[in-house]
Amino acid sequence: GAGVSQSPSNKVTEKGKDVELRCDPISGHTALYWYRQSLGQGLEFLIYFQGNSAPDKSGLPSDRFSAERTGGSVSTLTIQRTQQEDSAVYLCASKPGTYGYTFGSGTRLTVV
Amino acid sequence: GQQVMQIPQYQHVQEGEDFTTYCNSSTTLSNIQWYKQRPGGHPVFLIQLVKSGEVKKQKRLTFQFGEAKKNSSLHITATQTTDVGTYFCAGPGKLSFGAGTTVTVRA
Numbered sequence: 001g002a003g004v005s006q007s008p009s010n011k012v013t014e015k016g017k018d019v020e021l022r023c024d025p026i027s028g029h030t031a032l033y034w035y036r037q038s039l040g041q042g043l044e045f046l047i048y049f050q051g052n053s054a055p056d057k058s059g060l061p062s063d064r065f066s067a068e069r070t071g072g073s074v075s076t077l078t079i080q081r082t083q084q085e086d087s088a089v090y091l092c093a094s095k096p097g098t099y100g101y102t103f104g105s106g107t108r109l110t111v112v
Numbered sequence: 113g114q115q116v117m118q119i120p121q122y123q124h125v126q127e128g129e130d131f132t133t134y135c136n137s138s139t140t141l142s143n144i145q146w147y148k149q150r151p152g153g154h155p156v157f158l159i160q161l162v163k164s165g166e167v168k169k170q171k172r173l174t175f176q177f178g179e180a181k182k183n184s185s186l187h188i189t190a191t192q193t194t195d196v197g198t199y200f201c202a203g204p205g206k207l208s209f210g211a212g213t214t215v216t217v218r219a
Contacts, residue, residue, distance in 0.1 A: 035209075042211040043155070043200065091154055100145055100157030 002026075004104035006092050012110045013082055021077040021107045025094030032075050033101065034067060035091045043091070049075060082111045116144075116203050118210035125191045125217050133213040135184040135201035142204050144184045146175060149212070150197040193217050 005024040013019050025032050034046040045059040049069045060066070064082075069075040079086055089108050093101040116137045125131050135144065143162045147155040159168055161177035161184060168175045172195075174187040188195055198212040 043209040045208070093155075098143075100160055101147075101155075102157065103154040105154050 004092055004094055004102050006090075006104035006107050008107055009105060010108045010110075012112060015084060015111055016081055018078065018080045019082055019109065021079075021090050021109070023075045023077070023092030023094075023104060025073065025075070025092070026096070026102055027073075029094035029096050029102075030072065031095045032069060033093045033095075034075070034077050035093065036088045037091060037106075038088045046077070046090075079109075082109075084111045087111045116141075116201055116208055116210040118201055118213055120213060121211060123213055123215045125195075125215060127191055127193065127217050127219050129191055130187065130189045131191060131215070132185055132187045133199055133215075135186075135210055137182045137203060140181045142181075144177060144181075144204075145202045146184075146186055147200045147202065147209075148197050149200065153197075155200060188215075191215075191217055193219065 004026055007022045011019055030051055032049040036044045036046055047054055047060055047067045048056045051072045052069050064080045067075060067077045077090060087110050089106040091103055091106045093103045095101045116135050118135050123131050123133060143160055145160045146158040148158055149155045159175050161175055164181050165179045166177040172189045176185045184201055186199055196215055196217050198214045200209050200212045202209045
């Protein structure tokens with residue numbers, strides 16, 4: 001596609017429920033990143049994919065967080081048993097090589 | 113990954129004035145990137161600097177990479193209300209973002 005697409009754009013969920021966030025990167029971009037941004041805060045690195053492999057999962061906050069990428073394209077970030085502190089905007093970014101990243105518009109997650 | 117520090121965290125600017133935001137790293141960076149995030153939006157790539165001492169301009173924005181490749185700056189001249197937002201610098205690799213400089217403009 002023309003840009004990085006994320007869905008849903010907004011998600012309200014009850015505490016304890018599982019959620020899945022989707023990222024559809026720009027076609028051909030091999031690297032894909034997930035970040036989290038709390039209100040008024042900077043970008044917190046979560047996980048990075050090169051192709052379908054995730055060489056760096058160091059940013060995942062807990063074992064309730066997992067992510068996968070299939071076919072070198074779409075990625076899904078799953079949060080199990082959501083907590084209120086998981087509320088944030090989850091941003092996905094992809095890049096073609098050594099140049100700049102293109103970010104999606106994000107998923108705003110609210111845990112109530 | 114590299115840690116980059118940005119100062120100031122907040123910049124309140126009178127419309128028409130100039131300002132500079134700085135990005136500093138304790139280690140040498142192979143490149144540095146700058147992004148702008150408008151309120152309610154997502155980060156948008158502005159530019160990448162690679163060479164020691166490199167200077168690049170985009171209209172009223174001037175980006176500079178230090179000689180030692182450990183620091184960078186973004187200078188905006190004649191600030192406009194359209195410049196409002198948060199400016200992030202980022203090192204290479206897994207993209208170590210600075211905390212950003214949030215710019216507000218008073219007309």
